[in-house]
Amino acid sequence: MEAPYGSWPSPISGEVVARDPGWPYSGLVADHGALYWIEARSHEDGRDVVVADGVDAIPAGASARTRVHEYGGGAYTVHAGTVYFCDDADQRVYATRDGVPVPLTPAPPHKHGVRYADLQVTPDGRTLICVRERDGDPEHINDLVAFPTDGSAPPVVLAEGHDFYSSPRISPDGSRLAWLVWDHPRMPWEGTELHVAELKEGLSLFKKRLVAGGADEAIVQPAWSPDGVLHYSSDRTGWWNLYRESGTVVTALEAEVGGPLWVFGESYYDFLDDGRIVLTYFSAGADHLAVVERDGTLRDIALDCTRIVDLTADGRRALFVGASPTRSLRVYALDVDDGGLETLSPDADELVPEPYVSVPRALEFPTTGGKTAHAIFYPPHHPEYEGPPDERPPLVVRIHGGPTAHVSSILRPEIQFFTSRGIAVVDVNYGGSTGYGREYRDRLRGTWGIVDTDDAVNCARHLAQSGEVDGARMTITGGSAGGWTVLCALTQYPDVFACGADYYGVAELTAFVDDTHKFESRYFDYLIGPFDEAAWTERSPLTHADKIRVPVIVLQGDEDKVVPPAQSEVIVAALERNGIDHEYIVFSGEQHGFRKADSLRRAAEAELAFYGRVLGFDVHR
Structure with missing residues (x-):
């Protein structure tokens, strides 16, 4: 059946998005x-x-x-x-x-x-x-x-x-403790130090010594093998790989056995009872599972999961949370020898019916300076509808937060909410994203608001020029650091996007650094450079808010301590002064990232309705 893009009826409602906790x-x-x-x-x-x-x-x-x-x-x-x-x-x-x-x-x-x-x-x-x-x-x-x-x-x-501590890990016999530290102005993906000490009665340390790391080496996940050998992941070669305490190389991949230390407790590898190591690594836009055999060789295990996180083991099986482009997150147990895969979490019905799933593809596109950047593209898809032959679909460009993070091709109702209605979506892993090595990650050093913005714009233009989307109906959305990029794109490239959605985004740097929490209070030293009021003011989207010419919707939690409401309020005030069409929605009781079902529903429905009003298509809830 033929119908205008964006107007297709879909069973993936705001209520469905609300039932998806994002990372269950x-x-x-x-x-x-x-x-x-x-x-x-x-x-x-x-x-x-x-x-x-x-x-x-x-x-x-x-x-x-x-x-x-x-x-x-x-x-x-x-x-x-x-x-x-x-x-x-x-x-x-x-x-x-x-x-x-x-x-x-x-x-x-x-x-x-x-x-x-x-x-x-x-x-x-x-x-x-x-x-x-x-x-x-x-x-x-x-x-x-x-x-x-x-x-x-x-x-x-x-x-x-030290300013920060992480990952205290106790040896199997209880005699030693390993842990990570780092200090301002470094973020943990710039450089951390791995220390170890003797542990006396669990209540005091002595004979402390540095094992690895420094200002330019990021260590993640120290862990003890069952026989008491300390292991860790280091990016000393430009890729996070696995090492033993002696410095012996366990893996030597041009892939990432590790990731940015945004949260505590993440695990990329664990030990089996027979001495082997099971691990996950990120390469070519997807996670892979592998086993380090007793002779040191690496054996990949074929799975259809493209996202594998929180990997642990019970001695003989790999236990992990996994997802694919067509299946939502589940808790799995895998026999690493016979490949037997068991689902341990409740086998609930998928929130997105399989016929409505838009299967994404990895995308590489040219960007500024003759470089290549990465994204994941979700074309519009519906089992019963297609767009008119003379029409191209609208595009939503999604910008992940962090900005030191990345997105993967997994089944997300919040994306299928749009694609099932005839709206294309692209998730951009702009320069600075993790998963592509340290050189790619360091593209954002001192260039936040420039490299990420250029990559977002060049991705949108690439899809429009290739005929995949309607270049006159492109919008950009993102939260936190992604919201910053949204505002940067709307000020620096005022004619590319028809509108934007800013979720609790950073708008003004000098005020933000005084209001935000300790963990990120010196992040801008990496992203922008050491404090310089003139330079930081010039980089801030608020300074150039008069260049925004298109409608903007702003969504903010009133208890957010990472990006306080004041950041949204100043950009909303600027839009008001400049006579720009805008909407501002405050979500009571929400912190950094919405968690309540009603908030998730309201946000999805409000963003869709906003796009329909601005881009000119009838919205079916």
Whole structure:
């Protein structure tokens, strides 16, 4: 059936988008034959629930979420069947005893004033070691602490003096501790240091020494093999690869066995009982699973998953969260020898019916300076509708946050929400994105707002020039750092996009750096350069807001501490002064990234309605 692009009726409604928590499963932990994970529940006010083999392992109302670095991660661990978790309500650490949460850390002096993350329990079960973050002036104080798992004493400091700590990992015999540190102005993907020390009774360290890393080497995921050998991933060759403590190379790929340390607890490899290592690496726009055999050779395992995260093992099987372009995220167990794949998470019906799925393709396109950039393109698709032969579809250019991050080709209802209505979508892995090596990642060093903007514009132009989309009906959308790129594109290239959607984006740098949290307070040294008021003001989209000529919709959470509401308010005020058509929607109770079902629904419906009004197509909800 023929109908104008953008107007096709679709079963993928705003309600469907709201039922998709974005990343429903994370944080896999294997313990005594049971597998635990975090389940994100947008329909329960965005609660994060620890489940054991699919059964809730924390009480109703509790939410296992930490606010350390604001992005969190590593909010729980399990030892001998006891779940230890940070409750989002007060950020204290609790232990579940007979199904009842018992607090182990003192009540903070004020709400969320002390936070904990990256929880680890010593092998004897007596001590818990973790990262602690406390409110301070002029900035928060981060350190490593330890405290007894029976809650009988307050935390004691194991390591302090650096700006940031991460990844405390205890050797199998409990005698040693490894951890990561870094200091301002570095971000962890610029350079970290891996330290190790002897651990005495779980409560003190001695004989501390540096193992690897530095200002120009980013270390991620230290981990101990069952026989007590420390491993880690380093980007010293320009690609994150796996090494032993001695410096021995385990993998030598032009691919990424690792990623940016935005959240705590991410895992890219683990050990099998027989000495082999199972790992995941990112290459050519997709994740791959492989095994390092006992002779050191790397054996790829064929899977149709294009995204593999939170990889762990139970001694003989690989356990991970995986997804593909046609199947949403699931928790899987894989026998690495016979290839047997078992789904462990609930086998719920797909939110996107298979006939409506737009299958993406990896895209390379020319960009500024004769370079090549990357994207993932989703053409419009509907089993019953097609567009008129003389019409090309509208295009939504999606810009990921971070900006040190990347997107993969997985099934996302928020994308299919548009493609099933006849709107093309392209996810841009602009220069600065991870997954393509350090050189590609460092393209954004000092050029944020330039390289990312050029790549977004050149991607859109490439698709228009190739006849895939209507060059007169292109829009750009993004959140956080992606919102910054949206605003930069609308000010620097005012004639390319017909409108834009800014989700909690950065608009003005000098005010932002005073308002944002500690973790990213010096990020701009990398992205822009050391503080220079004139240079930062010139780079800020707000300075050039008078060049915006097209309608803009702005969406913002009122509790966002990463990009505070003031950033959206100043750009909205500028649009108002300049007489630019705009909409501004504030979401109550939302932080950085929307989590509540009603917010997700409202945001999707508002963005679609805005595009329909501006681009001239009838919207079918």
